[in-house]
Amino acid sequence: MQTINTNTLTDTMYYKEIPVFTYKINYPSFTPTCSNDASESINQHYAQLAQKTEEYGRKVLYTQAAADAEYPQSPRPFPIYTLDVVYQITYNAGCIVSLYMDTYTYAGGAHGQTIRTSDTWDFNTGKSLRLTDFYPLTPVSLYQLQKSMEEQVAERLKANPGIYFEDYRALLQDTFNMNSFYIQPGMMVIYYQQYDIAPYSTGLPEFYIPVNF
Numbered sequence: 001m002q003t004i005n006t007n008t009l010t011d012t013m014y015y016k017e018i019p020v021f022t023y024k025i026n027y028p029s030f031t032p033t034c035s036n037d038a039s040e041s042i043n044q045h046y047a048q049l050a051q052k053t054e055e056y057g058r059k060v061l062y063t064q065a066a067a068d069a070e071y072p073q074s075p076r077p078f079p080i081y082t083l084d085v086v087y088q089i090t091y092n093a094g095c096i097v098s099l100y101m102d103t104y105t106y107a108g109g110a111h112g113q114t115i116r117t118s119d120t121w122d123f124n125t126g127k128s129l130r131l132t133d134f135y136p137l138t139p140v141s142l143y144q145l146q147k148s149m150e151e152q153v154a155e156r157l158k159a160n161p162g163i164y165f166e167d168y169r170a171l172l173q174d175t176f177n178m179n180s181f182y183i184q185p186g187m188m189v190i191y192y193q194q195y196d197i198a199p200y201s202t203g204l205p206e207f208y209i210p211v212n213f
Contacts, residue, residue, distance in 0.1 A: 001092050002039070002123060003031035007047070009054045012080075013062050020065040023057045023083035025050050027101075030123070034095040038126030050085070053103070057083040061107060068108060082106040091183045095123040098183040100191075102204075116191055116204055118182040131178045134188050134211050146172060149190070149207045153197075164198045164205070171197040186210060 009025040027050040032039035065081035084104040091098035098120040106112030120129040135141065149172050153164050165171060175196040182189050188209045192198075198205050 001094070002033060002097055004089060004092070004097075005029050005031070007050070009050055011058075013058070013065075015062075015066040015069050018069055018078055019080055020069045020078055021057065021062040021081045021083075023054065023061075025053055025057075025083070025085040026087060027085065028087055028089070028099065030097070032123055034123035035126065038121075038123050041126040042121055042123070053083070053085060061105070064107060079106075079108060081108070082112065090189070091120070091185065093185070096129070096183075097121050097123060100182050111200065114194060114204065116180070116193065118180065118191075120181075120183055131181050131188075134181075134183060134213050135209065137178075145190075145209065148209060152207050153205075162199075163202045168197045183211075183213070186212075 005028070006026050007029055008027075010023060012019050012022040014020065027046045029043045029046065030039050061081050061083055068081075069078050082104065083106075085101060086104075087099050087101040089097065089099045098118070100116055100118040102114050102116050104112050104114045120133075121127070122129055131137065135145070150169055153168055153172075157164060172192075175192060176190075177192075180191050180193075182191075188211045190207045190209065192205045194200055194204060196205075
């Protein structure tokens with residue numbers, strides 16, 4: 001098990017004394033019980049990712065927010081553009097750590113957008129583990145995976161009709177991303193992005209697949 005600390009990059013940026021853009025980027029750093037070299041590499045990965053995200057916010061989102069604030073028809077008070085990054089550790093045992101990061105962006109309009117990414121690390125090697133390290137992707141297993149997700153959707157629709165698009169069966173296949181997973185104890189979680197298979201109000205759909213590892 002690794003010890004985890006949270007680092008934060010945050011600021012509120014102004015245009016003509018009006019706050020137009022704010023960001024808060026949380027990212028992890030690890031104190032290892034396994035390989036120091038692996039931990040250093042992984043820590044560097046997240047530090048660089050946070051810096052790139054901050055740079056995008058300060059250069060792109062702030063510029064856009066300032067331009068919109070200058071527009072005479074912009075609402076007052078100005079709806080502050082937002083960039084928030086949070087992470088969640090979902091597995092931390094032995095030399096394996098799994099987590100996901102949600103990046104929320106609001107740039108005007110009715111609501112913002114959340115994009116999820118995830119990583120599962122081997123702290124012995126510093127390598128990122130793949131879906132195939134936990135679940136064999138053969139034609140038979142892919143069919144079983146598809147059926148399991150379809151069954152989970154069907155059960156959810158019984159309680160909450162309309163929370164998935166009508167063509168969810170095809171969308172489960174068409175928008176499936178091998179990188180969109182993380183692990184929990186005894187479980188692999190496959191997730192989809194907003195609008196992939198369901199309306200915005202449903203959030204990011206998750207599917208739970210029991211695995212042994």
